[in-house]
Amino acid sequence: MARHDRSARAGSDRTSLYDDITDKIIAELEAGRVPWVQPWGTPEADALLGLPKNAVTGRQYSGINILLLWGAVVERGFPGQGWLTFRQALSLGGNVRKGEHGTTVVYADRFIPDEEKKRAQETGEEAHAIPFLKRFTVFNTVQCENLPEDVTVAAPPPPPGQIEPTVEALIKATSIDFRIGGDKAFYMPAPDYVVVPPPAAFFEPINWHRTALHELSHASGHHSRLARDLGGSFGSKKYFVEECVAELSSAFCCAALGIRPTVRHADYIGAWIDTMREDNRAIFRAASQASKAADWLLSFLPADEQPAVDAASSIDRRAA
Structure with missing residues (x-):
């Protein structure tokens, strides 16, 4: 029963997360703002052109996370596209400033429960993977302090004419x-x-x-x-x-x-x-x-x- 309850609860949390993010994007569209365009249009915003990236690894975020992080940059006036987790800030010798609120991003994957593996072995059928969606929190580099300077400096826009x-x-x-x-x-x-x-x-x-x-x-x-x-x-x-x-x-x-x-x-x-x-x-x-x-x-x-x-x-x- 406990395992069933946990599974049901996880399913509910996953549905809630899909709903939360979808509702947020619908609200933006209904307000006349297109999340994948609205960040740009002023000289200040255009200076930030680029895809959001992890400030520690230098790797870019993808999919729905681009829209979520672009939206946070505009909504909260962040001056850069660099993001990192609470632990990553600590690993660099810095920290998230007290009172700062992070931005939710998501990670999706699939897994095969033990019961499903057993069923597939017994029946000879293919095991069915169950999708899961996990949320975690990241902070813009401007929300942190004591980070190395090379982590906090925003990349310059590409030279004109190129x-x-x-x-x-x-x-x-x-x-x-x-x-x-x-x-x-x-x-x-x-x-x-x-x-x-x-x-x-x-x-x-x-x-x-x-x-x-x-x-x-x-x-x-x-x-x-x-x-x-x-x-x-x-x-x-x-x-x-x-x-x-x-x-x-x-x-x-x-x-x-x-x-x-x-x-x-x-x-x-x-x-x-x-x-x-x-x-x-x-x-x-x-x-x-x-x-x-x-x-x-x-x-x-x-x-x-x-x-x-x-x-x-x-x-x-x-x-x-």
């Missing part, structure tokens, strides 16, 4: 069939090619690069690459989920490259909200898949520009 060539080189390196022309941007899954209007068709040249990253994010899902389900018809739940994946992936890529993220399809926000209300894990899966897509695209950067992702301090790359 963004566009990087994106263009990335497009070529992916070997995706990338066509320029027409007046609409789209990706065709079956023949596997991307179409983006010429740069002159955009009010700002940088919007061409944002759009290109969005469509390349769709292309990353082709069965020969990351094999996402791209079969959703327009207006279906699958369609809007894939659009959310591409929006997030593009935002993650933009931030990593020093480009201010934007929303390409703001008219889909209502559908995203409805999807999240129906499924409290939808945004977790979309964020996880978006991190995979962004990682795949950014893997074509030169080796010395590769971002490092800390799987142990971020939500895992499986569907939560």
Whole structure:
């Protein structure tokens, strides 16, 4: 009975955590703020462009944790993207300041209970893994004191003029069939090619690069690459989920490259909200898949520009 109670309680806590985070993101969207875009737009915020990272390991957070930590930076006015746990601060000879409140991030994985292993052995069937979601607390480096100086210094933004060539080189390196022309941007899954209007068709040249990253994010899902389900018809739940994946992936890529993220399809926000209300894990899966897509695209950067992702301090790359 005790084991059953613990299992039920763990399931309830996991559901509550999915609900808590999903409700927070829905509230932001309903207030007109898009969590993967809203952090940027002022000179102060743009100076912080980049993905949140663990200040000790230097590895970047991924998936839903990017949205949670970006939101904390904006909400609380933190001047940097470096984070660490209470114990990590102590390990560096520093400490979290008294009275500071941390930010919740999550880690997801799967495990096979002993009873399920036994059942699988007895029946010869495949054992079913149970997903779990664990929350833990991190602190921005500005919430700590006595840390080494190299841990607290924010990385400078990329030099101006180096963004566009990087994106263009990335497009070529992916070997995706990338066509320029027409007046609409789209990706065709079956023949596997991307179409983006010429740069002159955009009010700002940088919007061409944002759009290109969005469509390349769709292309990353082709069965020969990351094999996402791209079969959703327009207006279906699958369609809007894939659009959310591409929006997030593009935002993650933009931030990593020093480009201010934007929303390409703001008219889909209502559908995203409805999807999240129906499924409290939808945004977790979309964020996880978006991190995979962004990682795949950014893997074509030169080796010395590769971002490092800390799987142990971020939500895992499986569907939560």
